[in-house]
Amino acid sequence: xxxxxxxxxxxxxxxxxxxxxxxxxxxxxxxxxxxxxxxxxxxxxxxxxxxxxxxxxxxxxxxxxxxxxxxxxxxxxxxxxxxxxxxxxxx
Numbered sequence: 671x672x673x674x675x676x677x678x679x680x681x682x683x684x685x686x687x688x689x690x691x692x693x694x695x696x697x698x699x700x701x702x703x704x705x706x707x708x709x710x711x712x713x714x715x716x717x718x719x720x721x722x723x724x725x726x727x728x729x730x731x732x733x734x735x736x737x738x739x740x741x742x743x744x745x746x747x748x749x750x751x752x753x754x755x756x757x758x759x760x761x
Contacts, residue, residue: 674757677746681718681758684750685711688725691743698740703732719755726751 678684688707695704706728715721729748736744750757 674753675749676757678750678757681722681754684722684747684754687743687747687750691740691747694740694743695736698737700734700736700740703734722751722754 678687688711692704692707692711695701695707707725710721710724710728713721713724715724726748729744729751732744732748754760
C-alpha cells in the first residue's frame with residue numbers, strides 16, 4: 671500500500687495553492703508558466719476532475735529552474751492533482 675502525502679485536504683485548498691503559485695511564478699519572471707496555469711484556472715470545464723487533470727499535465731511539464739520554494743509549490747500541486755481521488759477518498 672502506498673503512503674499518500676496530503677499537501678492539501680480539499681480541492682478548494684488546492685485551487686487556492688494554484689492561484690498563489692501563479693502569483694509566485696509571475697513575481698519570479700516565469701510569465702509563460704503562470705499564464706498557462708491562469709488560462710486553465712479561468713477556463714470552462716465539464717467537471718472538476720477535468721480541470722484537475724489538465725492542471726496535473728501542465729504542472730508536470732514545468733521542468734525549468736525555479737527557486738526552491740516555487741519548486742516545492744509545483745511539486746505539491748502536481749502531487750495532489752495526480753493523487754486527488756485517493757487523497758480525498760473518492761476511489
